[in-house]
Amino acid sequence: MEILYMFFASKVLICVVLFQWEVVQKTLNGSQFYAYSVCNVGEPEQDNWLRTTFIQRRPSASRIFVELQFIVRDCNSFDASVPCKETFNLFTSESDADVGTTFRKGQFKKVVTIAPDEITSKNGMRINTETKVVDNLSRKGFYLAFQDIGACVALLSVKVYYKACTATVESLARFPETVAGSENQALREVKGECVENAQSEEVPRIYCTADGEWVVQVGHCQCKPGYEKVGDTCQECQPGFFKAASSDGKCEPCPANTQGLEAGAAFCPCMDGFYQAPTDPITGPCSGLPTAPRDLVATTTQLSAGKLLLSWSPPDDTGGRSDITYSVECQSCEGGACRPCGEKIRYEPASAGLTLTRVTVSELDAHLNYTFIVEAHSGVSMFAGQASARAHKPVTSLSLSWDVSPRPRLHAPPIRYELTYRKKDDNLDVTTYTVLILEKSSVQISELAPGTAYLFRVQALSSDGSPGGSSIEEQYETLHESTVGDLDFFGGAVMLFIVVVVLFLKRNSHSRQGAEDNYFSSPEQLKPLKTYVDPHTYEDPNVAVLKFATEIHPSHITKQKVIGAGEFGEVYRGILKVPGRKDVAVAIKTLKPGYTEKQRQDFLSEASIMGQFTHQNIIRLEGVVTKFKHAMIVTEYMENGALDRYLKDHDGEFSSFQLVGMLRGIAAGMKYLSDMSYVHRDLAARNILVNNNLECKVSDFGLSRVLEDDPEGTYTTSGGKIPIRWTAPEAIAYRKFTSASDVWSFGIVMWEVMAFGERPYWDMSNHEVMKAINEAFRLPAPMDCPSAVYQLMLQCWLQDRSKRPRFGDIVSLLDKLLRSPDSLKTIADFDPRVSIRLPSTSGSDGSPFRSVSEWLESIKMSQYSENFTCAGIINMDQVLQMKNEDIKNIGVRLPGHLKRIAYSILGLKDQTSTLSVFAV
Template identity: 75%
Template structure:
């Protein structure tokens, strides 16, 4: 009505007609639909819009309302019949029904409550936006129902959201209507811009909020075109581009030119050429100049043999593929004849890479002409030859000798234990090269010391030896010694020292059995037991110089033909996630989740993507997500894992709030703890343990997943991993990890305590609506999350143990598994419930604020405790004010249709908290 300057002609239906009139506000005329029959009972007044045409692709619209509601307290004697809310309805229709109006055709959208109440003459305009969903016919009507309020409707704005037309990665995407409730992500295919190409059709997703996310695929400019501001532009003269790609046009290389635009390559300038094997994108080369300084040197030891040598050409034409050929002619009288096959060349007379060749089988007293030619890849014909004529002459023989000095002193190549007891060690070692029999014996220097990490000064005992073995005596029993050896030269120079190796003496009282083969076996077993040390079974793939090696070592390669994608179930950091199936040869078909790597990735992105598979592939436990394999040898990389039907634990619990017993919830926690115990025993820290990273299958088995932030611990029990930056999930992270960016298995235990709270609270957000800064401040001031509703006391006490400030006092995962097992074996231990404070455990924004103002409507209160699905139940039951809510008992809540135990208790506890806060009624017993 504001736009038209008059009323819209909407249909009204009411026992008492409402008012449609013009009013003046701040000097301006505006129109309203209004009604104010607050003193009459059983009001049922309707206002219906005209027919609103629907665009075929629009399934939901947003309705923005501006209205004024008068305070019921401003009417004398009307407080029992006065209301301060009205209802929004909608009705689908294939045609305009005119003035025909039937209430039964409309479905309720929402109860509209004001934020601002108008008191007497004051005007307070409210703005509310509601969503009308599941529209499917040619158009629709909106209707507004008044049940006894004094209300004026100023403005109704109806709109829908779209993702605007856009161009991304050279693909254009049309304007797209955003999806509705049942289609949060709408897949939209794109079209390459002019002069661009793509093997796979690019696509992108439009969110329900009208935003583009997760572009997949990209187009490439055709050959002769380059990308300029989301378009493909011709290569300019002097530039070229040989094939379709995202690359820019390149300037013509050396000795080439391009006269035209859109060039695929540049042609050679006059006097320059390309070889048949040269790329068309490369430079052109000139012909090499002639070789220089050809010299013939007769072999005085062998008559009829000489060495030809020469210098390379001054100008190679800019090429490196230079070769030489030698041609021989002999003079018989005045005839110049080829030398024929009799002449021998070493190594050959063509294709020479070196600037010399040996020629033999020459006849005495004949004149020969040798011509050396230089060639390159662009030599269509030889360059200027360099002739050299000479007459072989006989010469005296020369003797020569060759002296070789081997490597000395030799290196120590290996050291081994020959025998040992409690006070001595017998050792021997090998050397390379081995000394000749007639050579002088080698002398050695051996140094040994006790292995002691507590002292700063290291003291060695040094022995000089004449042979490659030794028995070291007077040692301490049951002690580790470090030994190194080096050889000594005749001149006193020392060779390279061997690596320091560790050997241990036997403990006192160790039995030594010397009875043939049995003695050897028993001794070997004793050595194994003594030298056995804990091994770190997990290998960090980031330590590999080539990450691809780690993937091949820890993950099974799957052929993509064995994988079938069925449905997109999400979008990850690197690309889409599908539900699909895997049918490996000789095995049953299984459901899997398939993570994909979107096209256009960098090599670092590919390595980061596959590193998670390198980690997962090392784990084998029923409570750790199982890696089925990877696809790395084909165009599209994939990670394939087992499929968990119920998805992430936090969302699953929110969707089934109140449906599970404490015993079932503790069983879920036991599975998570068992998975974390397995990881901690492998010296592995997760760093991002949260309910969102736990997956659930149909058997309600919980499995730890998402190893993107994980790193390995050092060998020491208190080893930590220090991050170099990046985001930390504050609400789940231990205080020492936040403060010092150091992570241990103990910090994972803190995170597990938060997961316990999430599970027992059915997916509630830890610390509710507190900011990260407020969370850190509260933890440092010793605040801990309160017990969730109906949480067993023993479970909450375990949470508090996980949240101890001193990480050394927190339980280990092995202890946690044992305690949870005891609780599951004794269900009675779960019957004692921890103290619950609804003022803290249920966040109520209006009542916990600084002003202490009460809720203005029942719907606002229900929304604050995430129970807004019951708004209509309360309205149907006539509970429309907060005073009526405060009068309700448990039976009243059940009678209006709240059946789930968890929901019943949440509403009841909230009412208890409201009563306690307002102090207007006695304690509410649950």
């Protein structure tokens, strides 16, 4: 709580007395105190005012509290015939400057009527304490005023304050003091930062409640390697201790045969004479070299057969290692000269890599002297010069090979392969792909960069060049030059194995064509190979879950942290650990406690839907947990979350080419769903998820339904809410949904993507949106939107659903645009007055903007208010004089933000502009 204003009546100058209020001295329980008092009971038409001085408001404190202490006289203590009241009124008036003693009643608006809980009689005084709320303040300051209209009242004190969550450090994340929001904004999200020497995978966040309390922290900071948590700080590990990874753990003592000479160590180096093998963990102990084997004995039990048994004892000192092996070298000596025995000599079981302390040597010749040398080896023997010859691992080339797993009834094997690869960390604006057409299932790729990760994908091609199955994108990395020469040589190339499922379908020239909606099929199209099955058609929904989803044991799931909340419960990020499989990052949807059986079935029905889909642009279902108390749905984890929020956070950072690439992925996923006779019904950017590779995947199948087999190919709902801004007019009017209505929604998603997550139709109400659509108005082109992309949007928004493009058509068109980037250079007409919703120099109500901050807030750029103030731009006339260079100079650097502000100023300059939308 922070006090804005406080007065006691003894401080006469604090308030401006208007009409009859006066300062009086009273005695209560032997103590004297002062009060502002008025008591003109009996006089008609009383209107007495007491006003505070100007109270400056902290900009973010839009909600303040007024605590009053006052006394009210009991009307029964006066003559019954005298007019009397027992209440008074609280008023407020906002202002950007102190008006001094000027007072106009018309500028004040009533907040509340104040009535006492206890009234004062002739026998004693009773002090009342009341707290009232004044909300929605927006100007620089305000006045409070108290109106008496016929009571006998004394005002002892007034305390004005706002509530704030105090600056704090939680889980090593520092959060600033934050003013609590209004009742309409019960939780205010606050971003923090990790304390010094701590880090987090995501920006830590916490929520400030309306009561000024911190709740629900998201994001966890951990001390960096070499640092440990001490209270709310991360402190260096002391010499002799280390910490290898970011964690909440403590520093550990250096392991055996290592030394920690410096503070803040992430690992402890080996002492002189001790080593670590390449496969040893860097946090493990160091070991010494093994000593020589002991007691070598040769037994000639079968000399006539040319055989000899060698045996020995292990070394006295293994160097602290258990991976001891032995090698045997044979030399034949004659005339004082020794030479290797050659390949004639046989060893059983082998001459190297022996784990037992004996070996049988055969094919020896009689009458020759043989010398045998037995050596002990361990994982660190290479450091003593006992390792075999070394050679460089390739740092600029990779060898790849792959297997082909044909489908049953495959008539023709693949003739060629298309290999595509790129650097993983290419600049987002320019990604270079290399495409190779190969005749065989292996290739040597050279001239790669050392120490660089590459992503590879293989696709099979049939004899006619049509594409078949494709592998997923796999990552492999070349070695750093600094590591060359430090590794044993076990082969000249890294072999990669990619499984490609090849699927070639023989076209049937006599396919059956039923009486179906022309939108969904044409004589040239075949029925889909697989058709979606509505799980709601099952008498027992649990059967549908078992049919379409894999059951996972809860012990294989590790929850890490909450990343959101769904309709049925919390959503976690976690790890799926299935025996025999690599650990996978997953999203885990949970069912909140106290659920009903119907809620459980509704919750799991989404898994029954998702489990039927297999496409790289559809969110992948890993499995479900149904046989235990806490039901869960486990899906692949998408690191960048929802598309609308991701685009808002990266406004202006992506090129049109990249945005169209995202749209192409969404369209491909929707084509797959449409081919399965499936309608999504809730396609929107908020329901598209994005991973680290900027792949977009369709998710959230809660509103989705199957296409029925009726001639219209529609699904009629039985009521309920539908997302008006994304829904086609026929679906709104008649509650009928088709793939054509999904195409309309896809057009809205296109607009959201090209507008970097802008809300469709801005602040228009749902009723206004429906009215505008029915009057043939359509959303205008977003800023910098290619004309070809906007024209496709308009095609998706055609009133006649049969004339809208199919998803297959959309994918083909987007592919053409991506293959010809120059086609994206022609920009659609953009009108800032429409797209930014600015009628001339006015606010949404038509009145001129009163301040620069109000204007910036209207275009959602309020984060730059301080930049404008520091640059001395404090009124709208100065804003109208700004040019692009001026905007850059005050610190607006992001291209999207720069354009938004610049285009807004253009709209402000046009005094004749009116609020409208484009008509189709």
